Amino acid sequence: MSLESYMNQIGQQARAASRLLAKASTKQKNMALFAMADALENARPRLISENAKDMENGQAKGLDSALLDRLLLDDARINGMIEGLKQVASLPDPIGEISNMVYLPSGIQRGQMRVPLGVIGIIYESRPNVTIDAASLCLKSGNATILRGGSEAFYSNQAIAEAVKKGVVAAGLPEHAVQVLNTTDREAVGMLISMPEFVDVIVPRGGKGLIERISKDARVPVIKHLDGNCHVYIDEEADLEKAFAIAMNAKTRRYGVCNAMESLLVHAASAEQILPKLVAAYQEKGVELVGCEQSRAISTVIGEASEEDWYTEYLAPKLSIKIVSDMDEAITHINKYGSHHTDAIVSQNYSKTRAFMTEVDSSSVMVNASTSFADGFEYGFGAEIGISTDKIHARGPVGLLGLTSQKYVVLGDGHTRDN
Amino acid sequence: MSLESYMNQIGQQARAASRLLAKASTKQKNMALFAMADALENARPRLISENAKDMENGQAKGLDSALLDRLLLDDARINGMIEGLKQVASLPDPIGEISNMVYLPSGIQRGQMRVPLGVIGIIYESRPNVTIDAASLCLKSGNATILRGGSEAFYSNQAIAEAVKKGVVAAGLPEHAVQVLNTTDREAVGMLISMPEFVDVIVPRGGKGLIERISKDARVPVIKHLDGNCHVYIDEEADLEKAFAIAMNAKTRRYGVCNAMESLLVHAASAEQILPKLVAAYQEKGVELVGCEQSRAISTVIGEASEEDWYTEYLAPKLSIKIVSDMDEAITHINKYGSHHTDAIVSQNYSKTRAFMTEVDSSSVMVNASTSFADGFEYGFGAEIGISTDKIHARGPVGLLGLTSQKYVVLGDGHTRDN
Numbered sequence A, B: 001m002s003l004e005s006y007m008n009q010i011g012q013q014a015r016a017a018s019r020l021l022a023k024a025s026t027k028q029k030n031m032a033l034f035a036m037a038d039a040l041e042n043a044r045p046r047l048i049s050e051n052a053k054d055m056e057n058g059q060a061k062g063l064d065s066a067l068l069d070r071l072l073l074d075d076a077r078i079n080g081m082i083e084g085l086k087q088v089a090s091l092p093d094p095i096g097e098i099s100n101m102v103y104l105p106s107g108i109q110r111g112q113m114r115v116p117l118g119v120i121g122i123i124y125e126s127r128p129n130v131t132i133d134a135a136s137l138c139l140k141s142g143n144a145t146i147l148r149g150g151s152e153a154f155y156s157n158q159a160i161a162e163a164v165k166k167g168v169v170a171a172g173l174p175e176h177a178v179q180v181l182n183t184t185d186r187e188a189v190g191m192l193i194s195m196p197e198f199v200d201v202i203v204p205r206g207g208k209g210l211i212e213r214i215s216k217d218a219r220v221p222v223i224k225h226l227d228g229n230c231h232v233y234i235d236e237e238a239d240l241e242k243a244f245a246i247a248m249n250a251k252t253r254r255y256g257v258c259n260a261m262e263s264l265l266v267h268a269a270s271a272e273q274i275l276p277k278l279v280a281a282y283q284e285k286g287v288e289l290v291g292c293e294q295s296r297a298i299s300t301v302i303g304e305a306s307e308e309d310w311y312t313e314y315l316a317p318k319l320s321i322k323i324v325s326d327m328d329e330a331i332t333h334i335n336k337y338g339s340h341h342t343d344a345i346v347s348q349n350y351s352k353t354r355a356f357m358t359e360v361d362s363s364s365v366m367v368n369a370s371t372s373f374a375d376g377f378e379y380g381f382g383a384e385i386g387i388s389t390d391k392i393h394a395r396g397p398v399g400l401l402g403l404t405s406q407k408y409v410v411l412g413d414g415h416t417r418d419n
Helices: A003-022 A026-042 A044-061 A065-071 A075-090 A130-140 A151-170 A187-192 A208-217 A240-252 A268-285 A293-298 A307-311 A327-337 A350-359 B003-022 B026-042 B044-061 B065-071 B075-090 B130-140 B151-170 B187-192 B208-217 B240-252 B268-285 B293-298 B307-311 B327-337 B350-359
Strands: A098-103 A109-116 A119-124 A144-148 A178-180 A201-205 A230-234 A261-267 A288-291 A318-324 A342-346 A364-369 A386-388 A396-398 A404-415 B098-103 B109-116 B119-124 B144-148 B178-180 B201-205 B230-234 B261-267 B288-291 B318-324 B342-346 B364-369 B386-388 B396-398 B404-415
Touching: A003 A109, A003 A119, A003 A144, A003 A178, A003 A187, A026 A044, A026 A075, A026 A130, A026 A151, A044 A065, A044 A075, A044 A151, A065 A151, A075 A130, A098 A404, A119 A130, A119 A187, A130 A144, A130 A151, A130 A178, A130 A201, A144 A187, A151 A178, A201 A208, A230 A240, A230 A327, A240 A261, A240 A268, A240 A342, A240 A364, A240 B404, A261 A268, A261 A327, A268 A288, A268 A293, A268 A318, A288 A293, A293 A318, A307 A318, A307 A327, A318 A327, A327 A342, A327 A350, A342 A350, A350 A364, A396 B404, A404 B240, A404 B396, B003 B109, B003 B119, B003 B144, B003 B178, B003 B187, B026 B044, B026 B075, B026 B130, B026 B151, B044 B065, B044 B075, B044 B151, B065 B151, B075 B130, B098 B404, B119 B130, B119 B187, B130 B144, B130 B151, B130 B178, B130 B201, B144 B187, B151 B178, B201 B208, B230 B240, B230 B327, B240 B261, B240 B268, B240 B342, B240 B364, B261 B268, B261 B327, B268 B288, B268 B293, B268 B318, B288 B293, B293 B318, B307 B318, B307 B327, B318 B327, B327 B342, B327 B350, B342 B350, B350 B364
Parallel strands: A119 A144, A119 A201, A144 A178, A230 A261, A230 A342, A261 A318, A288 A318, A342 A364, A364 B404, A404 B364, B119 B144, B119 B201, B144 B178, B230 B261, B230 B342, B261 B318, B288 B318, B342 B364
Antiparallel strands: A098 A109, A109 A404, A386 A396, B098 B109, B109 B404, B386 B396
16 A cells, blocks of 8 residues: 555544544543553553564664663553553543533524544654553544654554554444554655644644644644743842742753743842852752853853843753843843743732733743743643644643634524524 | 835734734723724725725726625725724723633642734735724734735725724824735735744635635634535424524525525435425525435425535525435534534434534534524624634634633742642
C-alpha cells in the first residue's frame, strides 16, 4: 500500500471511529481507560523488551543521555502511565453538558452542548508515555486520535499501541479509536497535517522547531505551544518577602519547564533593596545572570544582556534582569519581548494589580503568585495536553475542555420564524 | 511605498491600536460607536456621491442587477448602518468579564478573563455596509480591524472609512482602530492573510469560492463560514402539523440564506401522509423538487435526484427529498452529505430527539424548530459577524463573544509552588 493510501485509510478509520466515540457513554469510555491500564499491565514484559530495541538503536545512533533518558520505559514509568489512565478515568466527562439554555423572545430555547472535536492528530517527539497521556485525554473527551511518535521510540510506541487497542476493544469501543502510525516516513506527518476531511485539529508536542514547522505547513487547525518566555515584575509597592519567594520559585523550582521565569523586571525604587539579596540567592543556586546597565550598577555579578536575551527562553539556570522605571514600562516590555505565555506582578497596590491583569497579553497572568502555577494540574484540570500560546480556541493550559467544541441546540415545539 | 511596506505599516498600526483598544473602557467604545453614527450622518451626501462612482463603474463593467443592488448605498441603507452602530453600542461589553474564579488546593485563585483577540482581518465582497457591521462588532469587542472590501465598492468603502476614522478619533480611540485598505491590488489579500505577527484572525465574508481560497492560503486562523446544506428530518412520530409548518418555513421563508433547508428527509411511515401535502404547498410556492425513488413513487411531481443533489446547497427555490427507513439513516445521511451547519428533527418521541441532538454533528441542531432560527439575532446575540462551520474556537452564529478569547488570571498572596 502506498503511504498515501495508508494515511487515507488511517484517516477514514479515525473519522468513522470518531462518530461512535462521540456517542459513547462516560461509563464505556472509563471502562476503556481501565482496560487500557490492564492491558499495559499485562504487556509490561513486552513494553520493556520493545523499548530495549529503541534504547539500543538510540545508543547506536549516538543520542545524548538526556534524550535516552526520556526514551526509557522502566517499571516506574509504566506505573506512571497506568496511574495516568486511572486519573483520566476519574475526571468528570465534559461531553454532552448543555449550558446557557435560555428562552428567547421567539419562544425557542437555545443552549450550547459540549461535543468532541472529532479526530485529533498528535505529533510528538521521543517520550513514549505521551502516547498514553494523549490517547487517554482524547478518548475521555470522545475524540478519535491519530498518533505519530518520534522515530526513536518506534518499537515502544507500537507496543503501547497494541495494548491500547486491546483495552479499547475490550470496552466495546471502535478499534480505530486510537491509532498509532506504523511508519517512520517523514512524509506521513505532512499528510497528517493536511487532511482536513479526516483530522479536525493537530496538537504538536515537542520542541519549538517541530511546532513552528507544523504550524507553517498545517492545513488543519493547530493547538500550539510555542515558547514560554515568562516574566516576574517586582513593583515598587511589592511586599519584598513575597517578591523574593516568588522570584526564587519562578526561576529555580525547575529550569527546563515552560512556566519558569526567564526575565526578572524590577521597579527602580525596589531594586537597591531586593536585587542584592536575589542575586546572592541565585548565585548560590548557580543561576547565571545577565542584565541591563542599571542592574549591573547594583551588582557586578550581573553580566551584560544583549537585545537577544530579552527574547530568549533559556530553559536553563540563566536569567535576564531589567530595572524599569514604572509598571507601564514593565507591561510594554512583557508584551513586546515575552511569548504571551505566563507573566506575574508582585505588588500590594490594588490599582496596579488590576491594570496589570488586564493589560498583559498572556495566556496566564499571575498576581502575587509564582509563574510555576501555570499548569493544567495546578489549575484543577486533572491533566493537560499542553499549554496553548494561541488566542484562538484554547489559550493557556489545555485540559479536556480544550479538546471539545460547543454546538448550539435549539428546542422548539413547532416553532417557525416569521421574518 | 511598495505594497509590502504598505501592508506592513497597516499591520503595525493595527497591532499598536489593538493594545490601546484592549484597555478602552466600555463607555469609550460606545462613545466611538455613537460618534461613528454621527459621522456617517454628516457624510451622507459624500457617501451617496462616492457610491455613485462605484455604481457607474459597476454598470460599465456589466455587473448583474443583483450585484448592483447589493452595491447600492441609499438613504435607507445609510439609516440601517447608523441603526446598526447604535444597536452594537447597546450590547453588553464582553471584555474583562472574569468567570470560574475558584480557590484551588494550593491556595491560589484561578479564573478566566475575557479579552479581545487583537487584530481581526475582514475580507468581504460587494456590500459596503459590511464595513460598518464588521468594524462595529470588532471595536465593541476591543479588537483592531483591517478591512478589505471588494474592488467594486472601493469608493463607497473609502468614504465609509473616513467617517469611521472621524468617529473613532472623536471618542479618543486610536485612529488606526479601524483601517480600510486603500488598494484594490489582489496581492494585498494574500499578504493580509499571512501576517500572523500583525493579524490574529481572518473573517472572510462572501461566497464559498472566496472562503475556500482564503482558508487554503491563510497563515493566520480563519473563522470561516462555508455552505449551509441544512436538513429537516420528519420522524414517524412527528406531529404532522408542526412538521408541515417547519418544513415549509425552513425552505420558503427565504431561499438565498444559509439556514434555509436544502434537503428534506421523511420517515417512510410518515411519507404517505405528509409528503403529498408538502409537495402541493411547495408547488404553489414554485419550489422545484427532486428526490429518491421512493419519494417519486409517492409524487410524480418530484424529479430524480442525483448523488450530487444531496451535497448541494441550492440557495434557490429547489429542494431534494429522501425517504428514510429510520432516524439512524437520517442521521447518517445528514452527517455524510450535510455541511454541519444546521439540521432539525421533528418528532414527539423524547428518546429520538435526545439522540438526534447528540449525534448530529452540526453547528446548530434544532428539535421541533425551523432551521431558520440559526442566526445571531435569533439566538439573542444582538448581531453576528457570520456563522462558523468550524469546530475550533467559534461554532455556529458568531457574535461578540466569538471575537474574544479567555486568558487565565491567577490571584495569590505570595504563593509559590512546591513540586
